Every structure is written in C-alpha cells, then in structure tokens.
Amino acid sequence: MPELIRLTIDGRSVEVEPGTLVIEAARRVGVKIPSFCYYEGLSLAGACRMCLVEVEKMPKLQTACTLVATPGMVVRTDTPQVAEARRAMVEFLLTNHPLDCPVCDKGGECELQDMAFRYGAAESRYLEAKHHVPEQQWSPVVFYDRPRCILCYRCVRVCDEGMGVGALGVVNRGGRSEIAPNRGDHLECDECGACIDICPVGALTSGMYRYQTRPWEMNHVGTICAFCADGCKTTLGVYHDRIMRGNNRDRSGLNGEFLCIKGRYAADFPHHPARLSRPLVRQDGELRPASWLEALSLVEARLREALAAGSPIGVIGSNHTTNEENYFLQKFARQWLKTNHLDHQRTGDVPALASALAGREGTLASTEDLYTARAVLVVGADLAQQHPLLSWQIRANWRHHRARIYVVTTGPVREDRYAARSVRVEPGGELEGLLALAEALRAEPDLVILFGDAIQGEDVARLVAFGDSLGIPVKYVCLVDYANSRGAADMGLLPDLGPGYQPLERPGMTLEEMLECPDLAVLWVVGANPLIGRQRPPSRFLLVQDLFLTETARLADVVLPAASAYEKDGTVTNVCGEVQRLRKVVAVAGVKTDLEIFSLLACRMGFQKDPVGWETVLREIADAVPGYRLSVPALLAGAPQRTHFASQASSSRRGKVRSARDTLFTSGTLGRFATILSQVREAPGALYRG
C-alpha cells in the first residue's frame, strides 16, 4: 500500500492515494468542482477550464481536473477569484451559443444550463454576430447541432476509448472548431448513442428522442434490456405509455452508463403496429381473432384430451421470458403435464459448463471480473457485435489496468487492436488454436475465458481441462444469445435436466425431436420462433404465445398475445449468471404476461387454486433451485445477485447448440420489430468485421 497523500481542500483535510487528481480528491470531501470536459474513466482533455481552483503557492488558477494532488497542497474552490473565473468561463462558452433552451432536447437536464444557473452569466458582453452552422444529421441515430457544442470532446473520447470505434473527430480550429463524423457527411459506426448521452449539452441528439417530449414530462423506469444476454440496466423514459428513449445516466446496474443501440433506441418494439393484441384461433384453416375466454378454453380442452389419452405433450420455452416464467413453465410441464419433452433454442452450451465446473466455487466470471481480471481470453466470438457490454468491459480493463487480451477466432475482431495475441483459426479449430497461447497464458496471474458456440459438448470439458493445465485461477463465461437464455437453461427448460442442472431419470425429447415427432398431441411454443423456414410440425395441436405473428405463430392453432419484457416484472439472468430485476415499464392493451397465461391455465385445469404472482415464484426459485439461493430483498432493491453452478450439476449431451449469430443491429424476432435497427445503414452488420 503506497503512502497516502494529505492535502487540504476548502479547509478540509483529505487523504488520497498518490496520483489522485484534485477534482477527485475534492469529491471525497463533498466539494463538487464544476467540470465539462473532465469525465471519469476517459482520458484528460483540460479543454473547458470550468474546474479552475486556487492553489497556495501557485501564481495562477489551476485546472483541478489535470492537477495531481501533492502532499501539503492547499486548494481553495470558494474564493471570489474562483467564482469570477467560473462566471467568465460560462460567459465565454455562451458567446456563440444559440440559447435555444426552450426547444432543446437537453433543456432541464443540461449541464450548461445548470452551470449558468449556479455560477451565473446572465449578462453577456458579446455583441458580435454569432457564428451559425446548420444542424447536421449524421445517421438515423445521431444529429449534431454545432452552435450548441461547447467542445468538451467527451463524445470524441467516449467513441474512441470507450467504444473502440473512433468515429468522431474535431475539425477546424478555434471558434470554428466542430465535431465531425468519420465519413465526411455521415457516420458509420456502432450507432450506440454513447456520444449523445455523454454530451453535457444538447449538441448531439438522437433520432428516436429529438423534439418528442421534455425530460420532466416522462416517467423513468429502470429495467433490464430486452435484447442480448449481457443484461444492461436501461432507464426507459415513458411518456403517455410510450417508451421514448433509453439511457443509464446514473451509472447504476452492472453496465454503468454503457448501452448499445438496442438498449438505448430499440425499445419501440412494444408499440409496433404489428403487435398482437387479441388471441387468435384457427377456424376453417384461417386464424381469426377470439376472446381470451374462448382461446383459453380451447387450449384447456386440448391439454385435457392429451392428458386423458396419455398422449405426449411437447413444450418449447423462450430465451426472453423471465426466470419465474421459465421455472413455472417447467413445473407446469413436468409436474402437471407429466412430460419431460421440454427444451428451448440453445445458443450456448451452459449445461456442459455447469457439469465441467460442478462443485467449484468462484469459477464463473461476473461482468465486473471482465474489468478487473489481469488477462482475458476470447474464444470463437465477435464480442463487439454479439456482446457489446462484455466487449466494453474488456476494453476498459485494457485501458485502465493494461489487462492482456487474447483472441482465438475465425475472423478479425475489434479486440485484435489491443490484444496481446490474436490467433486466427479455421472453423472448428478453436480448441487447437488455444494451444499456441498456452505458454503466454501460464505466465498470467489470472484469466477469464469467454467462449461461444464453437466450444460445445465434450469440448467444454476439454476447454476447462486446458484452463486447469495453466496452473492459474481461471474463470469462465459461456456466451449465450438473448436476454434470458441463461435463465432458460438454469431454470431447466431442457429435456434431460431440471432446474439447476439436476439430472432427470427419464429424459424427454429435444427441440429438434419434438418438431419431427408425429405423436405429439400438443406442441406448446412460448416466445420462440423455431419454425422459421420450416413446415408445420406434425403435432396435432400447436399453441404459440408471442408478441408478433411470427413464422411459427402463423402455423399455430391458437396464438396467445404475450407481454414483452418491458411490460412485466420478474427477474432475468445474464450471460455471466447475474440475476437482475425486470420492472414493468409500460402497459400494452390486450396482452397478458406469459406467467399470467400459464397461471390462468393452471387454475382452469385445477392444478392450483389461485393465480400466482412473480414474487411467489421467485421465492420458490430461491428455495428450490440449486445455485439460486439469492437474497430476494437485495434483488428487489435492484442489486444484481450472482448465481453459481450446484455441486451435482450434470451435463446435457443431447442436442446441438447454435448461436443465432446476431449482430449489433439484429436480434431475432424482437430485432425485426425495432424500427431503428433496420434504419441504420450499417444494418444488419457483419460478424468478424473488426
């Protein structure tokens, strides 16, 4: 532990680690020094001069954001000279500013407004004509209004350093300086919107939100992103039951402020005109609208018939429904429908990892571990496209801690740029490619290995054996595709494993087998689209629950309109096995949550007396599922809870695992109904594009 440095700020004594900046030291004792260009986690710019402070024995005011604390330093932030400097800086920043706050998207949450309010610069001595530049649209996502820009370069740095994209630059000089996109008049980038959110003023605005509403007119609800498996917390702004935008400015949740385009701007799918709002039943070969009563009675009758005849029933679960829904569905299937024909579209071989790591504590990497590990190995995945948050974490780890990154993929990836070693292999050669890295990895103090569907079945155990052979602590992440893919596996939506990967005596059919099986009386598909590009399966009755009339729903006998992740409460488990709370953001007329549907059916069929709520099921999960003994109160309060693999977890050897290979701009069915994803010119994106 290096010796601490003691300094005085506004008469208060504070001790900080060597290397701490004065602006940070001040925050520790509750002194907030105003800043625009300073941004925690990004490189220093020293561009805005808002943070000027007085330091004893230094003749001129100093920028607190670039000044490193030294022993005995005496800093004052409350002198008339400092106040005058701040006032002058605000006046200076406002010289060319259009002062169009009444119509600016940022009005009400603008840092420049706040500074002007606090440090005052109501009067301007600037009489010259303001330099005007028309507003520019750079992409469907990003718009730039130069006159509002205060040239803090936050956007440039977050895109360069945070995103690893580097799409923004600064052109011209002095008062004519402006931010410019990488393709001259337009952007080609991740379209993540990080630059928009980080902009302290309204210079960068988003295609989704601009000129739609005022920040204070919205309700803000923090929930978990409905798209990929990384589990970012997104705070959705809601106006009149419509989702207007997503952001995470309070840096809460395991993603901090990170979000990709899907978490920020793809949240309009709940309001898509193609959304199902009434049950549909097939009559004379056509699907026609029906009441919930009629549809549920029909389903009940078919299930009762099948049970009475002892005919097999198949159930295909979802990668998007909550843990509670998944758990309840497997209970419904196994306990009440007496069937083990239960599966979901598996996108990563989590059961194999559960088996390989059974009984070992602390071998699952958390999202945080990706930021703190000394070394990270990526096997067979394009993280920047498929797991944007994990990619961000690893990049931050490299920037802040000089972590060493190793890559084994079949094509170039963004990680190559800062990787200690990148190995290119033929498809299927991933495990072998690893061997080339063994020596380098052995020299690392610790390691996190992330692997995609290139490693599955027996290969997962081989990968873990390779990890063991390194003689260093190794943690793993098995990459899966969607918001609750991990939860679907953990909750036992598998033909041969129950919740927590407990082996079953009589394994049922896999998804593929169910789709081919001619004897199924009922095939029940929940929030999945396995029939895309296929014929109707031979099962006698096909029940589908979904948001949209998917290819699978089109073939169904009954379609029940389901609520999306943004329309319900519950929990989901991310790719790293962290459980987080989903909160209902909006209500959509006509639909029911999948849990409501299951529960209503269970009541009708006499399996239970009263419908259950998600909290009841969550408590049951916490009691019954090995590895899920989590703190329910902490979870309800919004803290992610880590899970682990139980000691007797078993491996599923049945059925192939396949990632859907979504990119930044696709995401299965949901992606098709999120307007912005298809509008950006980079869509649909390419894997291994680098």
Added chain:
Amino acid sequence: MKFSEQTEARLARLIESRPPGHLRSALVPMLLFIQDEVGAITPEVVEEVCQRLGVSRRDVEEVVSYYSMLRRKPAGRYHIQICTNISCMLVGGAELFEHACRKLGIGHHGVTEDGMFSLEEVECIGACCWGPAMQVNYDYHHHVTPEVFDRLIEQLRDNGGKARER
C-alpha cells in the same frame, strides 16, 4: 499514389526516423512534403497517407482542417503570404497586403488566372524585426514596400517560373 523519387526518399526517411509504434507522429511532415509535390491535399492524398501511416481518415481530416498551411486546393506556382500581424501592421503590412491584392487582382486565398501567383494574408511568420514581412513559397522577403513587391513580381514573371520554386 506514387511520388517523385526525391519525395519518396524524403517520406522514407521520415518513416525510418520514427520509433516503432509512433508512425502517427509523421503525419504533419508527410502531408507537407506531399503537398509540396502535389500542390494540395486532395482526397487521394488523404487516402494515401492513411494507408502509409495506418491512421484513419478522421485523423488526417482533423490535422488538415486545423493547419492553415495545409491546402485542399492547389495554390499558384508562387504562393505569397503577407503578414498583417501587429509588428508588420505597424510598418505597413496591411497596406502591403492591399497593394498585393490590387496588383495581382486577387484576394485572400485567391489564385491568378494563369496559375502563377496565389495570395494569403497570414499571422506572424516570425520575422517581426524586419517587417513588413512576406514569404514566397519557402523564401522570406523582408522590409517589403509596395515597390519591392512589384519588382519581385516582375522578376518572378519574367523568369517564367525558372526562379526557385517550392
């Protein structure tokens, strides 16, 4: 793009002299050397520099738009830069610039029709003791009165460009 042997040699020296991983720092001199030959930083030049240094187009655009000595359009055969900053202004720099405009029939950033001369009003060029100061390509001219200016122009014209060029 391929440049003259002489320019290529300069560029090669430039790259050799950078420590590994610091190629980027060759950006400004590389742009200048190429501009000396091509006459301007054209889109093709930008592309070429990106490739040679492994930097992005954005990086090059930032630099080109920042430095006024880097041009997007070709200047005349003789690029005349007249200082009107304080020291020069006190001894007639501004008048010299106005005279030059009249004489050449062009303004700031203009090029004569025959492509022989171009004119630019610049800030201090570091010759304050000998103002009004002026630069023609890389040559300095001190104490430039309108008469001195006219004589120089005639000389350059007579020479038909045979005097020292860029």
